[in-house]
Amino acid sequence: MPESPEMQALADQLGARFSGRVLEDADVLEFRAVKTRAAPPSTLVGSAVTGVGRHGKHLEIVFGGRRLVVSLGRHGWARLLAPGEAAPPDGPPALAVLSFDDGSTVALTDAGGWVSLGLWVVSAATEVPAIAKLGPDPLDASFDRSDFDRAFGGRRKQVKAILQEQESIAGIGNAYSDEILHTAKVSPVVHASALSPDQRDRLYAATVDVMRTAAAARAGVPADRLKQAKVDAMQVHGRAGEACPVCGGVVREFAFGGTTAEYCPTCQTDGALL
Known part of the structure; x- marks a missing residue:
């Protein structure tokens, strides 16, 4: 799942590349991704991007007084294609494609077995329930x-x-x-x-x-x-069975929240296996 360091880098790239660009088309190939059915992404066609931000793991693409909020879920990502550039044939499927006036596109992909991509068109990001409930962010300078x-x-x-x-x-x-x-x-x-x-x-x-x-x-x-x-x-995540880079012990995994997590028994649990 994309987390805030990667989402911040993505937001920065989208902002640098698309600020001032006019949205010419918003093709949603999976209707279940749209969470604001009365205001689909197509209602933003003709508007220019005025900024791109991030709220936790959510992207916010600003079109003047409205925003397209994107949750990439567990398996989603954004594929940025230059004018005339073709999508890789073996890449994950695009569930929504944003096309801009310079011929460039942003394909929002989802590689999971269920639809985890979420799209909202709102006047304020806090209209998205998950954003309204967000706690403080360690990437914010004010976090203490x-x-x-x-x-x-x-x-x-x-x-x-x-x-x-x-x-x-x-x-x-x-x-x-x-x-x-x-x-x-x-x-x-x-x-x-x-x-x-x-x-x-x-x-x-x-x-x-x-x-x-x-x-x-x-x-x-x-x-x-x-x-x-x-x-x-x-250092340890996704590295079960490998050597801990700190102590040289074996990194272990355990079941957590419907997935697996990794830890070093020597460094973290006094040798106890979880």
Whole structure:
């Protein structure tokens, strides 16, 4: 799933490339992706892009007083094609295609077995329920320890779940939560209420450092290479069976929230296997 470092890099590229461009067509090939049926993307045809932003894992393409909000879901992405450039024949299918007045296009793809792409046309991004409920974002310069403490607040909930809870902290998913917990040397299944002061300090520092370092590293990476750049940078996520880059122990995986997550038993759980 795209997370905030990659989504920020994508938003920056879309803004640089399409600001001022007029939308000439919005072809939705999968109607289930449209969440505002009374205001489909086609209602934006003829409008110029005035900016592109990000809210957590959501994109916001601004057309004057209206916005196209895009959720790429678990398996979605955006394919940016120059005028005359053909889509790769083996790429994931496009569920919606935005065509601009210079001949360039943005194809919104979805490689999953179900439709996870979501499209909203709204006057304000907060009209999208998921955005209205977003918690503070570690990529924002204003994010500080008080935001972190409010998110955790001694809760009897596993810390990995809280890191992925968008209403508590925005933009973090399965992959970066694994990386944050590994950097902080904290077990993914410990409850927030059981964290020691030192663990809380390490977890806060790791949350800010991992997310901002990743965002800085993704800046300028072409859109079609962002996902692979994320994979290549992972220390433990997706690396079960490999050596931990910190201690040399074996990275393990466990089931979490309908998927798998990775951790280092030596660094994070005192050798216990989850």
